[in-house]
Amino acid sequence: xxxxxxxxxxxxxxxxxxxxxxxxxxxxxxxxxxxxxxxxxxxxxxxxxxxxxxxxxxxxxxxxxxxxxxxxxxxxxxxxxxxxxxxxxxxxxxxxxxxxxxxxxxxxxxxxxxxxxxxxxxxxxxxxxxxxxxxxxxxxxxxxxxxxxxxxxxxxxxxxxxxxxxxxxxxxxxxxxxxxxxxxxxxxxxxxxxxxxxxxxxxxxxxxxxxxxxxxxxxxxxxxxxxxxxxxxxxxxxxxxxxxxxxxxxxxxxxxxxxxxxxxxxxxxxxxxxxxxxxxxxxxxxxxxxxxxxxxxxxxxxxxxxxxxxxxxxxxxxxxxxxxxxxxxxxxxxxxx
Numbered sequence: 001x002x003x004x005x006x007x008x009x010x011x012x013x014x015x016x017x018x019x020x021x022x023x024x025x026x027x028x029x030x031x032x033x034x035x036x037x038x039x040x041x042x043x044x045x046x047x048x049x050x051x052x053x054x055x056x057x058x059x060x061x062x063x064x065x066x067x068x069x070x071x072x073x074x075x076x077x078x079x080x081x082x083x084x085x086x087x088x089x090x091x092x093x094x095x096x097x098x099x100x101x102x103x104x105x106x107x108x109x110x111x112x113x114x115x116x117x118x119x120x121x122x123x124x125x126x127x128x129x130x131x132x133x134x135x136x137x138x139x140x141x142x143x144x145x146x147x148x149x150x151x152x153x154x155x156x157x158x159x160x161x162x163x164x165x166x167x168x169x170x171x172x173x174x175x176x177x178x179x180x181x182x183x184x185x186x187x188x189x190x191x192x193x194x195x196x197x198x199x200x201x202x203x204x205x206x207x208x209x210x211x212x213x214x215x216x217x218x219x220x221x222x223x224x225x226x227x228x229x230x231x232x233x234x235x236x237x238x239x240x241x242x243x244x245x246x247x248x249x250x251x252x253x254x255x256x257x258x259x260x261x262x263x264x265x266x267x268x269x270x271x272x273x274x275x276x277x278x279x280x281x282x283x284x285x286x287x288x289x290x291x292x293x294x295x296x297x298x299x300x301x302x303x304x305x306x307x308x309x310x311x312x313x314x315x316x317x318x319x320x321x322x323x324x325x326x327x328x329x330x331x332x333x334x335x336x337x
Contacts, residue, residue, distance in 0.1 A: 026283040028077050032068045035081055035095075035288060036061050038280045039088075041213040044294045045275075045304055049088055057215075060087050074284070078102070085288075092247070092273040096287040107271060108244035112314045114268050114327060115180040115243050119315075122323040123147060131168065134161040138169065145332050146172035150193065153185030153249040157192045159231065166196065166232040174237035174335030176328060180267065184248025187224075187276070194256040195229040197238060197263065202226055204256040205303070206296040207276070221296060226256075239264045239331035242309060246270040248277075254307045255297050264334055265309045267327050272306040 024030040040057060049055040064084045068077070078095070082102040085093050095102035123141065124130040130139035134157055137149040146169035169175060177193075184190075191204065206221035242254050242265060251270045257263045275291030282288065295303055311334070315326040 024283050028068045028070060028072050029065075031077060031282045031284050031286070032065060032081065034282050036065075036084070038288055039085075039290065040215075042210060042278050042280070042292050043088070043093075043290055044208075044210060044218070044292050045088075045090065046215045048302065048304065049090070053089060055087065055089075060084060075099075078286075090290065091271060092275075092277070093290045094288065096289070111244050111268060113243070113245075114313075114315045115245065116315070116320055116325075117181075119320060119323055119325045120149065120178070120328075123325060123328060124149065131164075133164045134158060136161065136165055138165055140169065140172055141332070143332055143336070144171070144173050145335050146175040147178070147328070148175065149178045150250075150253075151182055153182065153187075153189040153193075153253070156186060156189045162192070162196060162229060163231045166234065170232060172236075174239070175234055176239050176241060176331045176335075178241040178328075179246050179250045179253060180241050180243040180327075181245040182247070182250035182253075183245070184250045184252075184273065187249050187252055190249040190253035190256065191224070191226045192229075194253055195226050196234050197257060197260055199228050199233060201228065203298055205252070205298055206300060208294050208296075210292055218294070221300065224295075235262075237262050237264070237335045239266050239334055241327050241331060242267045242270045242307070244268055244271050244306075248273040251303065251307060252295065255295075255303050258297070258307055258310070264311060264331075265307065266311045266313055266331055266334070267309050268312065268314065269308050270306040272304045274303040 024034045046057055064080060067080045078097055081095055085095055085102055086104050089104060091104050091107035124137055124139060130137055135152050135155060139147055141147050203223045203225050205224045207224055208218040208221050211217045211219050240254060240257055246254060251272055251274050254265055254270050258265050273291060274295035276293040277289055278292030279287060279289045297303055313327050313330045319326045
């Protein structure tokens with residue numbers, strides 16, 4: 001019996017010794033410290049933000065932590081955390097609560113929208129005028145230019161989907177691929193669509209992964225590779241339309257195509273957010289989400305701040321009022337040159 005008691009005591013001691021990290025309490029200060037620490041250990045763009053705006057994450061903690069008080073309301077806590085996170089000036093940092101979502105909107109609010117759904121619908125026409133394959137809407141415009149609207153990468157493209165689109169548009173003089181207001185989705189879906197536009201296996205870019213809690217603890221860059229689509233591929237001119245609301249996997253799609261022969265990126269700088277997202281929970285149940293894996297183009301240039309277009313075009317008010325899409329019209333002229 002004494003032996004069993006000793007074994008039981010030893011086992012309890014071993015189990016207790018495995019718990020080395022305290023769980024933060026659901027208090028204003030506990031939630032603040034947890035939020036700050038999650039970003040400190042997992043956010044991947046501190047060096048970039050320091051270069052751009054002189055951000056010092058330790059200084060941010062020292063400045064905002066004294067604003068936390070035991071008796072503050074959830075609304076007051078949310079406001080302090082939101083102000084702290086906006087210091088990152090990152091449109092892909094979010095704090096989710098039941099009543100609101102923290103987001104940094106200056107990235108797109110301070111620039112032309114360059115996309116209006118009713119104007120784009122004018123080009124697609126009525127439901128019977130265009131076709132839909134998976135998440136792609138497409139048709140042949142009256143000057144024999146193919147138009148493909150890709151509003152999301154939320155699901156993967158099947159081989160049959162892409163084959164149908166390519167066959168339907170094969171005789172067109174050129175192709176417009178519209179990823180404006182595409183909020184992203186699956187990186188593999190963006191790679192799959194990009195595979196229509198090259199003929200040899202390609203390294204499309206690189207990605208790093210966090211390996212520790214330090215701000216610079218990253219893996220070596222790993223190549224993002226893709227094989228060309230096995231069916232019919234596009235060999236003529238293609239113009240990709242992008243704007244500030246082209247995010248995440250859509251940002252990566254633009255990155256994949258930029259610089260390829262016969263490809264022109266037209267519109268505004270994309271919205272970035274190329275790094276793979278990371279999510280975590282605060283003690284009170286609020287969720288934080290941000291980029292944790294930096295992504296680079298094939299030349300090892302960072303893409304988090306967006307991809308610059310080859311041709312900068314903004315939509316004019318006169319065109320919008322006339323149901324004319326300035327970007328689509330400029331793309332049609334480029335294809336016709």
